[in-house]
Amino acid sequence: MNFRSLVRxxxxxxxxxxxxxILSLGTVFGFGPSAYAGTTTDIVNxxxxxxxxxxxxxxxxxxxxxxxxxxxxGGKPExxxxxxxxxxxxxxxxxxxxDLTAAAHSFYTYGREYDTFSTTSPSVGDxxxxxxxxxxxxxxxxxxxxxxxxxxxxxxxxSGDWGGTGSGSDFxxxxxxxxxxxxxxxxxxxxVMGMYLVGFVSPVGTARSRQTIGDFDAxxxxxxxxxxxxxxxxxxxxxxxxxxxxxxxxxxxxxxASDIPAAGxxxxxxxxxxxxxxxxxxxxxxxxxxxxxxxxTLNGGTKFGGxxDIPAPGxxNGDGRxxxxxxxxxxxxxxxxxxxxxxxxxxxxxxxxxxxASDIPAPGxxxxxxxxxxxxxxxxxxxxxxxxxxxxxxxxLINGGTKFGGxxDIPAPGxxxxKGSxxxxxxxxxxxxxxxxxxxxxxxxxAINGGTKFGGxxxxPVTRS
Numbered sequence: 001m002n003f004r005s006l007v008r009x010x011x012x013x014x015x016x017x018x019x020x021x022i023l024s025l026g027t028v029f030g031f032g033p034s035a036y037a038g039t040t041t042d043i044v045n046x047x048x049x050x051x052x053x054x055x056x057x058x059x060x061x062x063x064x065x066x067x068x069x070x071x072x073x074g075g076k077p078e079x080x081x082x083x084x085x086x087x088x089x090x091x092x093x094x095x096x097x098x099d100l101t102a103a104a105h106s107f108y109t110y111g112r113e114y115d116t117f118s119t120t121s122p123s124v125g126d127x128x129x130x131x132x133x134x135x136x137x138x139x140x141x142x143x144x145x146x147x148x149x150x151x152x153x154x155x156x157x158x159s160g161d162w163g164g165t166g167s168g169s170d171f172x173x174x175x176x177x178x179x180x181x182x183x184x185x186x187x188x189x190x191x192v193m194g195m196y197l198v199g200f201v202s203p204v205g206t207a208r209s210r211q212t213i214g215d216f217d218a219x220x221x222x223x224x225x226x227x228x229x230x231x232x233x234x235x236x237x238x239x240x241x242x243x244x245x246x247x248x249x250x251x252x253x254x255x256x257a258s259d260i261p262a263a264g265x266x267x268x269x270x271x272x273x274x275x276x277x278x279x280x281x282x283x284x285x286x287x288x289x290x291x292x293x294x295x296x297t298l299n300g301g302t303k304f305g306g307x308x309d310i311p312a313p314g315x316x317n318g319d320g321r322x323x324x325x326x327x328x329x330x331x332x333x334x335x336x337x338x339x340x341x342x343x344x345x346x347x348x349x350x351x352x353x354x355x356x357a358s359d360i361p362a363p364g365x366x367x368x369x370x371x372x373x374x375x376x377x378x379x380x381x382x383x384x385x386x387x388x389x390x391x392x393x394x395x396x397l398i399n400g401g402t403k404f405g406g407x408x409d410i411p412a413p414g415x416x417x418x419k420g421s422x423x424x425x426x427x428x429x430x431x432x433x434x435x436x437x438x439x440x441x442x443x444x445x446x447a448i449n450g451g452t453k454f455g456g457x458x459x460x461p462v463t464r465s
Contacts, residue, residue, distance in 0.1 A: 039092070039125075039220070039420075040123060040124050040125025040126075040203070040318075040320075040370060041124070041125075041268075041270065041320050042092045043088055043089065043092045043094075043124070043125035043146065043203065044124050044125060044146075044148045044149075044320075046060065046061075046088050046091060046092060047088050047146045047148055047158045047177075048148060048158065048179070050066075050084070050088075050158075050177045051158060051176075051177050051178065051179050052176055052177060053176065053177050054173070054174075054175065054176055054177075055069040055070050055077040055078075055080050055083075055161070055172050055173055055175065056069070056070035056077060056173065059087070061091065065083075066080060066083045066084045066086075066087040066160065067080075067083040067086060067087050067102070068080075068083060068102060069083040069084065069087075069160070069161075069172075072102055073168070073169045073172065076169035076172075076173070077169050077172035077173040078102055078169070078172055079102070079161055079171070079172050080102070080160050080161045080172055080175075081104055081143050081144050081145065081159055081160045081161040081162070082100065082101065082102050082103055082104045082106060082107065082144050082160075083102050083160065083161075084159075084160025084161065084177060085100075085107065085127050085144050085145070085146050085160065086100040086101075088146060089127075089203050092203075093205065094203040094204060094205060095203075095204040095205030096110070096114065096204055096205075099113065104129060104130075104141050104142050104143050104144040105129075105139075105141040105142070107127045107129050107141075107144045107201050108129050108138060108141050108198070108199075108201065110201060111127075111129075111199075111200075111201035111202070114204045116201055116202040116203070116204060117199055117200070117201050118199055118200050118201075118202070119187045119198075119199040119200070120185075121200075121318070121371075121393050122147050122150055122155050122185050122200040122318075123147065123150060123200075123202060123318035123319075123369070123370045123371070124147050124148060124149065124150055124318065124319060124320060124370075125146070125147065125202070125203055125370075126146070126147040126200040126201060126202050126203070127144050127145070127146055127147070127200065127201040127203075128144065128145050128146070128147055128155065128157050128197060128199075128200055128201075129141045129143070129144050129197075129198045129199060129200075129201060130142070130143040130144070130145070130193055130195035130196060130197055130198060131195060131196045131198050132195055132196070133196065134188070134196050135187040135188035135196045135197065135198060136187075136198070137196065137198070138198065141198060142195075143159070143193070143195055145157035145158060145159040145160075145180065145193075146158050147200065148179070149182070149319070150185070150317065150318060150319050151182065151319070151343065151344055153184060153185055153186070154182045154183060154184060154185060155182065155183065155185045156179065156180065156181070156182045156183075157180050157193075158177060158178065158179050158180065159177070159178050159180055160175075160177050161175045162175055162176060162177070162178035162180070163175055163176055163178055164176075180192060180193065183197075184197075185197070185200075187199055202369070202370075212265070212272070212414060212415045213263060213264045213265070213272060213313065213314060213322065213364065213414055213463050214263055214272050214412075214414045214462060214463040215265070215270075215271070215272050215414075215415075216239045216241075216248045216249065216271060216272045216292055217241060217248055217271070218269075218270035218271050219241075219243060219418070220415070220418040221241075221242050221243045221415065221416060221417070221418040222242060222414025222415050222416050222423075222425075222463065223239050223240060223241050223242045223243075223248060223272075224239070224240045224241075224242050224437055224452065224454050224455075225237070225238070225239040225240075225249075225263060225272075225461065225462040225463070226238045226239075226454070226455045226456075226459040226460065226461060226462060227255065227259075227261035227459065227460045227461075227462050228251075228456065228458070228459050228460075229255075229256075229257040229258070229259075229458065229460070230257060231256075231257035234253040234255075235253065235254070235255040235256060235257055235259065236251040236252060236253050236254075237249050237251070237252045237254060237255075237261075237274055237462070238250065238251060238455070238459075240454050242416050242449070243418075249292070252274065254274045254276070254290055255274075255276045255288075256276075256278070258278075258279065259276040259277065259278050259288075260276065260277040260278075260279070260310070260311055260460075261275070261276060261277075261460055261461075261462040262275045262276060262277045262287070262311040262313045262462075263275050263313070263462040263463060264313040264314065264315075264322025265315075265320075265321065265322050266289045266298050266299065266321060266322045266342050267291060267298050267321065268319070268320040268321040268343075269291075269293055271291070271292050271293040272292060273289050273290060273291050273292050273293075273298060273322075274289070274290045274291075274292050275287065275288065275289040275290070275299070275313065275322075276288045276289075277305065277309075277311035278301075279305075279307045279308075279309075280307060281306075281307035283303075284303040284305075285303070285304070285305040285306060285307055285309065286301040286302060286303050286304070286305075287299050287301070287302045287304060287305075287311075287324055288300065288301060299342075302324065304324050304326070304340055305324075305326045305338075306326075306328065308328075308329065309326040309327065309328050309338075310326065310327045310328075310329070310360070310361055311325070311326060311327075312325040312326060312327045312337065312361035312363045313325050313363070313372075314363040314364065314365070314371075314372025314373075315365070315370070315371060315372050316339045316341075316348050316349065316371055316372050316392055317341055317348055317371065318369075318370040318371045319341070319343055321341075321342050321343050322342060323339050323340060323341050323342045323343075323348060323372075324339070324340045324341075324342055325337065325338065325339040325340070325349070325363065325372070326338045326339075327355065327361035328351075329355075329356075329357040329358070329359075330357060331356075331357035334353040334355075335353065335354070335355040335356060335357055335359065336351040336352060336353050336354075337349050337351070337352045337354060337355075337361075337374055338350065338351060349392070352374065354374045354376070354390050355374075355376045355388075356376075356378070358378075358379065359376040359377065359378050359388075360376065360377045360378075360379070360410075360411055361374075361375070361376060361377075362375045362376060362377045362387070362411035362413045363375050363413070364413040364414060364415075364421075364422025365415070365420075365421055365422050366389045366398050366399065366421055366422045366442055367391060367398050367421060368419075368420040368421040369391075369393055371392050371393050372392060373389050373390060373391050373392050373393075373398060373422075374389070374390045374391075374392055375387065375388065375389040375390070375399070375413065375422075376388045376389075377405065377409075377411035378401075379405075379407045379408075379409075380407060381406075381407035383403075384403040384405075385403070385404070385405040385406060385407055385409065386401040386402060386403050386404070386405075387399050387401070387402045387404060387405075387411075387424055388400065388401060399442070402424065404424050404426070404440055405424075405426045405438075406426075406428065408428075408429065409426040409427065409428050409438075410426065410427045410428075410429070410460070410461055411424075411425065411426060411427075412425045412426060412427045412437070412461035412463045413425050413463060414463050416439045416448050416449065417441060417448050419441075419443060421442055421443055422442060423439050423440060423441050423442050423443075423448060424439070424440045424441075424442055425437065425438065425439040425440070425449070425463075426438045426439075427455065427459075427461040428451075429455075429457045429458075429459075430457060431456075431457035434453040434455075435453070435454070435455040435456060435457055435459065436451040436452060436453050436454070436455075437449050437451070437452045437454060437455075438450065438451060
């Protein structure tokens with residue numbers, strides 16, 4: 001690849017020509033404010049929708065080019081890897097994209113300014129930055145690409161301005177948006193990209209994925225959802241939209257009376273799936289998953305877990321899919337967390353100690369970084385029940401004992417307000433007056449739901465057991 005030419009350097013919403021007609025000229029060219037707040041899944045989809053296009057192409061949204069990609073060099077194409085990445089982020093509602101320029105180095109500066117630069121733990125939607133000199137050649141960052149897949153220790157990126165011929169505007173005019181092959185996510189890697197990977201910059205103000213646990217209609221909000229065990233006629237699923245109140249599921253049969261619900265988006269299609277953890281002390285406990293969108297079987301009995309483990313599903317690696325996860329209570333040596341990637345089978349967590357033997361796991365993405373955190377609901381009938389959260393990415397304590405809930409309430413965390421982070425939520429069983437839902441924003445502390453009646457006194461909220 002010609003390095004000298006680089007010196008300056010998810011399904012996306014189908015808007016098409018209608019959007020181009022109603023947006024201002026600045027937005028059409030890429031950097032005006034987005035009309036909606038996207039997610040990192042949307043970033044991936046919009047990125048992939050433009051693979052194969054050139055600096056002067058009509059972009060996938062029907063607009064002209066990618067910012068100044070076609071005209072920035074005195075009316076001719078400029079080196080446009082940063083133009084493309086900025087265009088994608090801006091159209092998916094990422095905050096502060098006005099700080100970005102046509103120079104790839106501006107992404108590194110953005111990451112430092114907003115504290116989102118990291119050399120570890122990449123997530124889809126991140127910007128990967130590359131240097132022509134070394135892994136620590138921060139002043140020589142001349143390429144940026146968007147992460148579209150994370151798999152174990154490898155990533156895949158999509159680059160704007162890749163594979164051109166000649167130099168200067170000739171290179172920029174002949175290059176394309178290219179989906180690069182997978183490569184190591186360790187800083188300093190050079191093989192595939194031909195440059196040194198420096199690190200990753202996460203977008204600010206964008207929800208990490210639309211795989212929100214308990215989101216059965218893919219609107220970005222966790223719904224009120226219940227599993228109703230019944231050994232006589234079959235156990236059923238009942239779901240009510242938390243945003244509109246509409247019934248989304250009125251009794252689909254799936255599961256046994258002793259199964260534990262473990263809902264999540266296991267296939268990454270944006271819809272929470274019907275999922276069960278089936279305890280078996282003789283043959284090994286297993287996971288069973290059925291797509292809520294198509295009805296297809298996604299998992300037909302993967303063995304993972306013991307017969308006293310508690311399912312704690314969530315997206316722990318930020319790949320947009322719910323992982324198989326367990327909380328193993330142990331009053332002697334300490335309770336532990338065990339996580340296995342649903343996409344690859346890779347062990348993501350092999351026994352982190354966090355929690356007591358009577359705590360209830362309540363995982364969720366509490367800090368909005370796109371990864372489920374280790375979280376607990378600690379019942380206390382004397383002093384008030386509390387929430388404890390530890391970042392699965394950094395190990396930092398995110399919540400150190402917020403009081404919210406009674407000693408018989410069941411935690412049911414999720415993103416009920418659609419703002420990208422998990423809220424503190426409870427299901428309060430009441431056989432007399434009707435069971436109710438109580439939700440408190442983890443971001444502001446404001447009440448989101450103050451007692452909506454939905455469910456029976458033997459029902460189980462599907463985002464928690």
